[in-house]
Amino acid sequence: MHETAIAASLLEQVRQYIAPEAVLQCVHLQIGRMEHLEETVFQAAWSAMTNDTPFADSTLTIEWVPILVRCRKCQGEYTPEDRAIMICPKCDSAYPEILQGSGIILKSLDIDIPGE
Amino acid sequence: MNIPVVENVLKLNDEIAAENRRTLKDAGVVTITLIGSPGSGKTTLLETTLKSLGNDLSVGLLTGDIATSRDAERLAPHSPHVAQINTGGSCHLDANQIKQGMKQLPLDKLDLLIIENVGNLICPVGFDLGQDAKIGLFSVPEGDDKPAKHPRIVLEASLLVLNKIDLIPYVSFDRDVFYGDLKSMREDAPVMELSATTGEGIDNWLDWLRRLADEG
Numbered sequence: 001m002h003e004t005a006i007a008a009s010l011l012e013q014v015r016q017y018i019a020p021e022a023v024l025q026c027v028h029l030q031i032g033r034m035e036h037l038e039e040t041v042f043q044a045a046w047s048a049m050t051n052d053t054p055f056a057d058s059t060l061t062i063e064w065v066p067i068l069v070r071c072r073k074c075q076g077e078y079t080p081e082d083r084a085i086m087i088c089p090k091c092d093s094a095y096p097e098i099l100q101g102s103g104i105i106l107k108s109l110d111i112d113i114p115g116e
Numbered sequence: 117m118n119i120p121v122v123e124n125v126l127k128l129n130d131e132i133a134a135e136n137r138r139t140l141k142d143a144g145v146v147t148i149t150l151i152g153s154p155g156s157g158k159t160t161l162l163e164t165t166l167k168s169l170g171n172d173l174s175v176g177l178l179t180g181d182i183a184t185s186r187d188a189e190r191l192a193p194h195s196p197h198v199a200q201i202n203t204g205g206s207c208h209l210d211a212n213q214i215k216q217g218m219k220q221l222p223l224d225k226l227d228l229l230i231i232e233n234v235g236n237l238i239c240p241v242g243f244d245l246g247q248d249a250k251i252g253l254f255s256v257p258e259g260d261d262k263p264a265k266h267p268r269i270v271l272e273a274s275l276l277v278l279n280k281i282d283l284i285p286y287v288s289f290d291r292d293v294f295y296g297d298l299k300s301m302r303e304d305a306p307v308m309e310l311s312a313t314t315g316e317g318i319d320n321w322l323d324w325l326r327r328l329a330d331e332g
Contacts, residue, residue: 002208005210012128085300085301086271093303106121106122107120108122
Protein backbone atom coordinates (compact mmCIF):
# COMPACT_ATOMS: atom_id res chain seq x y z
CA MET A 1 0.00 0.00 0.00
CA HIS A 2 2.73 2.47 -0.85
CA GLU A 3 0.10 4.27 -2.94
CA THR A 4 -0.97 5.89 0.34
CA ALA A 5 2.55 7.16 1.02
CA ILE A 6 2.81 8.54 -2.49
CA ALA A 7 -0.63 10.17 -2.24
CA ALA A 8 0.47 11.78 1.05
CA SER A 9 3.62 13.08 -0.58
CA LEU A 10 1.58 14.40 -3.51
CA LEU A 11 -0.84 16.16 -1.14
CA GLU A 12 2.02 17.99 0.58
CA GLN A 13 3.38 19.02 -2.79
CA VAL A 14 0.02 20.22 -4.11
CA ARG A 15 -0.54 22.35 -1.00
CA GLN A 16 2.50 24.43 -1.92
CA TYR A 17 0.93 25.51 -5.20
CA ILE A 18 -2.64 26.24 -4.24
CA ALA A 19 -3.55 29.65 -2.90
CA PRO A 20 -6.26 29.70 -0.22
CA GLU A 21 -8.83 31.28 -2.54
CA ALA A 22 -8.23 28.73 -5.32
CA VAL A 23 -10.25 25.56 -5.81
CA LEU A 24 -8.27 22.55 -6.99
CA GLN A 25 -10.09 20.75 -9.76
CA CYS A 26 -7.66 18.29 -11.19
CA VAL A 27 -4.13 16.97 -10.61
CA HIS A 28 -2.29 15.83 -13.73
CA LEU A 29 0.34 13.17 -13.18
CA GLN A 30 2.75 11.39 -15.45
CA ILE A 31 3.76 7.94 -14.23
CA GLY A 32 6.22 5.52 -15.78
CA ARG A 33 5.12 1.95 -16.40
CA MET A 34 8.06 0.66 -14.36
CA GLU A 35 6.55 2.18 -11.22
CA HIS A 36 4.71 -0.10 -8.86
CA LEU A 37 1.48 1.85 -8.86
CA GLU A 38 -2.00 0.59 -9.45
CA GLU A 39 -4.30 3.29 -10.77
CA THR A 40 -7.54 2.44 -8.93
CA VAL A 41 -5.67 1.99 -5.64
CA PHE A 42 -3.89 5.28 -6.16
CA GLN A 43 -7.16 7.07 -6.98
CA ALA A 44 -8.70 5.63 -3.81
CA ALA A 45 -5.65 6.69 -1.78
CA TRP A 46 -5.94 10.24 -3.13
CA SER A 47 -9.65 10.36 -2.25
CA ALA A 48 -8.97 9.11 1.26
CA MET A 49 -6.04 11.45 1.74
CA THR A 50 -7.91 14.56 0.59
CA ASN A 51 -11.20 13.68 2.25
CA ASP A 52 -10.93 16.24 5.05
CA THR A 53 -9.06 18.84 3.02
CA PRO A 54 -10.13 21.63 0.65
CA PHE A 55 -9.08 19.27 -2.18
CA ALA A 56 -11.79 16.68 -1.46
CA ASP A 57 -13.53 17.24 -4.81
CA SER A 58 -10.38 17.14 -6.92
CA THR A 59 -9.69 14.43 -9.45
CA LEU A 60 -6.48 12.80 -10.68
CA THR A 61 -5.54 12.11 -14.25
CA ILE A 62 -2.65 9.81 -14.98
CA GLU A 63 -0.71 9.75 -18.20
CA TRP A 64 1.18 6.46 -18.30
CA VAL A 65 4.62 6.66 -19.85
CA PRO A 66 5.67 3.53 -21.72
CA ILE A 67 8.96 1.84 -20.92
CA LEU A 68 11.75 2.59 -23.37
CA VAL A 69 14.87 0.47 -23.18
CA ARG A 70 18.26 0.76 -24.83
CA CYS A 71 20.07 -2.52 -25.44
CA ARG A 72 23.58 -2.25 -24.02
CA LYS A 73 24.73 -4.88 -26.51
CA CYS A 74 23.48 -3.58 -29.88
CA GLN A 75 22.41 -0.07 -28.79
CA GLY A 76 18.94 -0.65 -30.28
CA GLU A 77 15.97 0.96 -28.55
CA TYR A 78 12.71 -0.85 -27.91
CA THR A 79 9.60 -0.97 -25.74
CA PRO A 80 9.24 -4.36 -24.03
CA GLU A 81 5.76 -5.84 -24.15
CA ASP A 82 6.12 -7.24 -20.66
CA ARG A 83 8.15 -5.84 -17.77
CA ALA A 84 9.49 -9.31 -17.05
CA ILE A 85 10.78 -9.89 -20.57
CA MET A 86 13.40 -7.39 -21.58
CA ILE A 87 14.78 -9.31 -24.56
CA CYS A 88 15.96 -7.05 -27.37
CA PRO A 89 13.99 -7.73 -30.58
CA LYS A 90 17.09 -7.00 -32.68
CA CYS A 91 19.86 -9.03 -31.04
CA ASP A 92 17.83 -11.39 -28.82
CA SER A 93 19.74 -10.57 -25.66
CA ALA A 94 18.72 -8.91 -22.41
CA TYR A 95 21.07 -6.12 -21.42
CA PRO A 96 18.49 -3.41 -20.81
CA GLU A 97 19.18 0.14 -19.81
CA ILE A 98 15.92 1.82 -18.89
CA LEU A 99 15.74 5.14 -20.72
CA GLN A 100 12.13 5.99 -19.93
CA GLY A 101 9.31 4.60 -17.83
CA SER A 102 10.44 5.44 -14.30
CA GLY A 103 9.25 8.26 -12.13
CA ILE A 104 6.09 9.81 -10.77
CA ILE A 105 5.82 13.38 -11.96
CA LEU A 106 3.33 16.06 -10.96
CA LYS A 107 2.82 17.72 -14.33
CA SER A 108 0.26 20.41 -13.64
CA LEU A 109 -2.77 21.46 -11.63
CA ASP A 110 -6.14 22.70 -12.85
CA ILE A 111 -7.56 25.31 -10.53
CA ASP A 112 -10.52 27.59 -10.46
CA ILE A 113 -10.50 30.95 -8.73
CA PRO A 114 -14.11 31.82 -7.87
CA GLY A 115 -15.11 35.30 -8.95
CA GLU A 116 -12.50 35.56 -11.65
CA MET B 117 -6.56 27.81 -15.13
CA ASN B 118 -3.71 25.31 -15.49
CA ILE B 119 -0.60 25.69 -13.33
CA PRO B 120 2.37 23.86 -14.80
CA VAL B 121 4.53 22.15 -12.16
CA VAL B 122 6.65 19.26 -13.52
CA GLU B 123 8.11 18.02 -10.28
CA ASN B 124 8.95 14.57 -8.96
CA VAL B 125 6.25 13.52 -6.48
CA LEU B 126 8.91 11.80 -4.35
CA LYS B 127 11.05 14.95 -4.45
CA LEU B 128 11.10 15.35 -0.68
CA ASN B 129 12.08 11.71 -0.14
CA ASP B 130 14.76 11.98 -2.82
CA GLU B 131 16.17 15.16 -1.28
CA ILE B 132 16.46 13.52 2.14
CA ALA B 133 17.96 10.42 0.52
CA ALA B 134 20.59 12.61 -1.16
CA GLU B 135 21.31 14.22 2.21
CA ASN B 136 21.66 10.76 3.83
CA ARG B 137 24.00 9.71 1.03
CA ARG B 138 26.21 12.77 1.62
CA THR B 139 26.24 12.27 5.40
CA LEU B 140 27.18 8.60 5.04
CA LYS B 141 29.85 9.31 2.43
CA ASP B 142 31.37 12.05 4.59
CA ALA B 143 31.48 9.60 7.50
CA GLY B 144 33.15 6.98 5.26
CA VAL B 145 30.25 4.54 5.58
CA VAL B 146 29.23 2.27 2.71
CA THR B 147 25.50 1.51 2.83
CA ILE B 148 23.41 -1.31 1.44
CA THR B 149 19.69 -1.97 1.59
CA LEU B 150 18.47 -5.53 1.85
CA ILE B 151 15.14 -6.05 0.11
CA GLY B 152 13.28 -9.36 0.30
CA SER B 153 9.93 -10.94 1.07
CA PRO B 154 8.79 -11.75 4.62
CA GLY B 155 10.51 -14.99 5.56
CA SER B 156 13.17 -14.84 2.87
CA GLY B 157 15.81 -14.86 5.60
CA LYS B 158 16.93 -11.26 5.77
CA THR B 159 17.52 -11.21 9.52
CA THR B 160 19.05 -14.69 9.52
CA LEU B 161 21.44 -13.63 6.77
CA LEU B 162 22.41 -10.60 8.83
CA GLU B 163 22.93 -12.71 11.97
CA THR B 164 25.20 -15.07 10.02
CA THR B 165 26.96 -12.12 8.39
CA LEU B 166 27.72 -10.42 11.68
CA LYS B 167 28.89 -13.66 13.32
CA SER B 168 31.12 -14.55 10.36
CA LEU B 169 32.62 -11.13 9.71
CA GLY B 170 34.14 -11.04 13.15
CA ASN B 171 36.09 -7.83 13.56
CA ASP B 172 36.76 -7.36 9.85
CA LEU B 173 34.28 -4.56 9.46
CA SER B 174 32.40 -2.39 11.88
CA VAL B 175 28.77 -2.85 10.86
CA GLY B 176 25.74 -0.78 11.81
CA LEU B 177 22.21 -2.01 11.25
CA LEU B 178 18.91 -0.29 10.74
CA THR B 179 16.12 -2.80 10.68
CA GLY B 180 12.63 -1.89 9.54
CA ASP B 181 9.37 -3.57 10.42
CA ILE B 182 5.78 -2.50 10.75
CA ALA B 183 5.79 -3.58 14.39
CA THR B 184 7.97 -5.09 17.14
CA SER B 185 11.67 -4.77 17.87
CA ARG B 186 12.27 -8.49 17.42
CA ASP B 187 14.76 -8.08 14.60
CA ALA B 188 16.83 -5.55 16.52
CA GLU B 189 16.76 -7.90 19.53
CA ARG B 190 18.00 -10.78 17.35
CA LEU B 191 20.82 -8.67 15.90
CA ALA B 192 21.87 -6.84 19.07
CA PRO B 193 24.01 -9.72 20.46
CA HIS B 194 26.13 -9.57 17.29
CA SER B 195 26.66 -5.81 16.94
CA PRO B 196 26.58 -2.87 19.35
CA HIS B 197 25.22 -0.65 16.58
CA VAL B 198 21.65 -1.78 15.92
CA ALA B 199 18.54 0.39 15.72
CA GLN B 200 14.98 -0.68 15.04
CA ILE B 201 12.69 1.42 12.88
CA ASN B 202 8.96 0.80 13.22
CA THR B 203 7.02 2.05 10.22
CA GLY B 204 3.62 1.91 11.92
CA GLY B 205 1.82 0.44 8.93
CA SER B 206 3.91 1.44 6.02
CA CYS B 207 5.12 -1.30 3.69
CA HIS B 208 8.55 0.25 3.09
CA LEU B 209 11.19 2.42 4.70
CA ASP B 210 11.55 5.99 3.52
CA ALA B 211 14.53 8.33 3.53
CA ASN B 212 13.35 10.31 6.54
CA GLN B 213 13.05 7.16 8.68
CA ILE B 214 16.65 6.34 7.74
CA LYS B 215 17.73 9.89 8.57
CA GLN B 216 16.19 9.51 12.05
CA GLY B 217 17.62 6.01 12.45
CA MET B 218 21.12 7.20 11.50
CA LYS B 219 21.04 9.56 14.48
CA GLN B 220 20.99 6.53 16.76
CA LEU B 221 24.20 5.12 15.29
CA PRO B 222 27.82 6.30 15.69
CA LEU B 223 28.46 6.77 11.97
CA ASP B 224 32.10 7.73 12.45
CA LYS B 225 32.74 4.29 13.96
CA LEU B 226 31.14 2.34 11.09
CA ASP B 227 32.54 0.91 7.86
CA LEU B 228 29.30 -0.55 6.64
CA LEU B 229 25.64 0.25 7.27
CA ILE B 230 23.10 -2.41 6.40
CA ILE B 231 19.47 -1.38 6.13
CA GLU B 232 17.05 -4.27 6.43
CA ASN B 233 13.92 -3.07 4.70
CA VAL B 234 10.38 -4.12 5.61
CA GLY B 235 9.65 -7.62 4.27
CA ASN B 236 8.35 -6.81 0.81
CA LEU B 237 9.77 -7.20 -2.69
CA ILE B 238 7.69 -4.45 -4.25
CA CYS B 239 7.22 -1.18 -2.37
CA PRO B 240 10.76 -0.73 -0.96
CA VAL B 241 12.26 -0.70 -4.45
CA GLY B 242 10.68 2.66 -5.30
CA PHE B 243 12.01 4.65 -2.35
CA ASP B 244 15.60 5.84 -2.39
CA LEU B 245 17.08 5.79 1.11
CA GLY B 246 20.57 7.06 0.33
CA GLN B 247 22.17 3.63 -0.03
CA ASP B 248 25.09 2.77 -2.30
CA ALA B 249 23.68 -0.60 -3.32
CA LYS B 250 20.38 -2.45 -3.27
CA ILE B 251 20.48 -6.19 -2.61
CA GLY B 252 17.52 -8.26 -3.75
CA LEU B 253 17.05 -11.36 -1.61
CA PHE B 254 15.10 -14.34 -2.92
CA SER B 255 14.76 -17.66 -1.16
CA VAL B 256 14.16 -21.17 -2.45
CA PRO B 257 10.83 -21.91 -0.66
CA GLU B 258 9.29 -18.76 -2.17
CA GLY B 259 9.47 -20.45 -5.55
CA ASP B 260 11.47 -20.12 -8.75
CA ASP B 261 9.09 -17.53 -10.24
CA LYS B 262 9.92 -14.63 -7.93
CA PRO B 263 12.36 -12.81 -10.24
CA ALA B 264 9.84 -12.85 -13.12
CA LYS B 265 7.16 -11.46 -10.82
CA HIS B 266 9.39 -8.71 -9.47
CA PRO B 267 11.25 -7.28 -12.45
CA ARG B 268 12.14 -3.95 -10.91
CA ILE B 269 14.32 -5.37 -8.14
CA VAL B 270 15.99 -7.61 -10.73
CA LEU B 271 16.80 -4.60 -12.88
CA GLU B 272 17.89 -2.28 -10.07
CA ALA B 273 19.76 -4.53 -7.63
CA SER B 274 23.54 -4.42 -7.44
CA LEU B 275 23.39 -8.04 -6.32
CA LEU B 276 20.70 -10.72 -6.19
CA VAL B 277 21.03 -13.34 -3.49
CA LEU B 278 19.28 -16.71 -3.59
CA ASN B 279 19.02 -17.91 0.02
CA LYS B 280 18.06 -21.29 1.54
CA ILE B 281 19.68 -23.36 -1.22
CA ASP B 282 19.95 -26.21 1.30
CA LEU B 283 16.17 -26.64 0.86
CA ILE B 284 16.27 -27.27 -2.89
CA PRO B 285 15.93 -31.08 -2.50
CA TYR B 286 12.77 -30.69 -0.44
CA VAL B 287 10.71 -28.06 -2.26
CA SER B 288 9.57 -27.38 -5.78
CA PHE B 289 12.22 -25.04 -7.12
CA ASP B 290 13.62 -25.31 -10.63
CA ARG B 291 16.93 -23.50 -11.07
CA ASP B 292 16.42 -23.53 -14.86
CA VAL B 293 13.21 -21.51 -14.45
CA PHE B 294 14.82 -19.12 -11.97
CA TYR B 295 17.86 -18.46 -14.14
CA GLY B 296 15.87 -18.57 -17.40
CA ASP B 297 13.62 -15.78 -16.19
CA LEU B 298 16.60 -13.75 -15.04
CA LYS B 299 18.18 -14.21 -18.45
CA SER B 300 15.07 -12.77 -20.11
CA MET B 301 15.33 -9.65 -17.99
CA ARG B 302 18.99 -9.06 -17.34
CA GLU B 303 21.50 -11.54 -18.72
CA ASP B 304 24.36 -10.19 -16.64
CA ALA B 305 22.37 -10.03 -13.38
CA PRO B 306 24.86 -10.72 -10.58
CA VAL B 307 23.49 -13.65 -8.56
CA MET B 308 24.91 -15.36 -5.50
CA GLU B 309 23.56 -18.58 -4.02
CA LEU B 310 23.89 -19.28 -0.33
CA SER B 311 22.33 -20.73 2.77
CA ALA B 312 22.38 -18.41 5.74
CA THR B 313 21.64 -21.33 8.09
CA THR B 314 24.20 -23.91 6.89
CA GLY B 315 26.77 -21.29 5.90
CA GLU B 316 27.15 -22.61 2.36
CA GLY B 317 28.16 -19.79 0.02
CA ILE B 318 28.52 -17.29 2.86
CA ASP B 319 32.20 -16.69 2.12
CA ASN B 320 31.34 -15.28 -1.32
CA TRP B 321 28.83 -12.96 0.27
CA LEU B 322 31.30 -11.77 2.90
CA ASP B 323 33.93 -11.18 0.20
CA TRP B 324 31.42 -9.15 -1.77
CA LEU B 325 30.68 -7.01 1.30
CA ARG B 326 34.38 -6.54 2.09
CA ARG B 327 35.07 -5.51 -1.51
CA LEU B 328 32.20 -3.05 -1.48
CA ALA B 329 33.37 -1.56 1.82
CA ASP B 330 36.94 -1.29 0.46
CA GLU B 331 35.85 0.39 -2.74
CA GLY B 332 33.64 2.82 -0.82
